[in-house]
Amino acid sequence: MKRERAAYWLSQALDGELSPRRLRRLEKLLTEDPALADLQEQWLAIGQSCRAQSVEPPQTPEAAWQNVQRAIRLSQDEVAEPTPTAVVGGLWRWGLSVAAVLLLFAGTWWGLRPTGEPWATVPVAERTQVEWVESDLPDAISMVYEDEDTGLTVIWVMMDDVQEDNGYAG
């Protein structure tokens, strides 16, 4: 087994999170590999140093509670008794929000309003220019237009008695 994997298991074992099966394998490895056993000692020492690090707070919990209580009351007062400036500011914000919503509705309605001409909102320049042309084929209708994507001129020949349309590009 690779040392790195064993170390990973060791870390989990120290935290009590390694499965019993792996724990048995690790215990065997610890007896066989002095370097791994040394690593275990070092990591245990790191844990002890972490716990030794924990410092006492600079004030007692009782004194801290007095401060927190004051801070809570102050924050509640701010919520309960808004200053005149805050009230005016709040009304302004409320009014601006309403105006923004109304504008949004008006814009949406203008864009989606029903019109008689389905292409009314499409600029003239973007419309595909279709030219109906005469054809020598009997009962055929032909049209010519320029395809926007390819830039090719497309000639469509539609026959009344044929299910498929025949398109030619040139």
Place this chain on the structure above:
Amino acid sequence: MSPHASNPVNADGDVVDVPRLVQLAKNGDEAAFGELMQAYYTRVYGLLNGIVRHEDDARDLSQHVWVKVWHKLDSFKGDSDFYTWLYRVATFAGLDFVRKRKRQREVELSEALEPNRDADSVLPPSLTSRPDSAAQTAEIQTVFERALETLSPEHRTALMLREVEGLSYDEIAVATGCRRGTVMSRIFYARKSIQAQLKDVR
């Protein structure tokens, strides 16, 4: 290790009935909240000090956290233990504070490192001078503290929650808002990193 966070004790040494106090506090009982706060105050302060590595900042931040907990208590639904939720609020506040402080320091450092300035003069003494090495244990402790500081706040938090608070991987995952696998690898990496730095002084 002190009693587990699930069973905190009050000043008289009696185990605190956390669920009852939480319920009372949720109903607006300030005295119950005070009792709850006092039971967990030292732990939360220790956790925050572990994250921010500055006692005054940890004290101010812990007051901020407790005010926040009071206002957010309604959002605690009891899906997890109270202390897991509390540590989550504290951890997020601590990490947020560290990120803001880092940004602030970067701005200050970039201003201080303008041309014609001596870069060494703006570095804290701890980074420019070596300890006198009076005793090896003291040196190990110093190196250990530095090693802790070189860890990212996320790695340090995971290690502290495990080693100091005794939280399980699942509880740390909830408290820090990440996956169990991430917790596992953060703790592993933190141990490896500290051990590598301690190797030179042993």
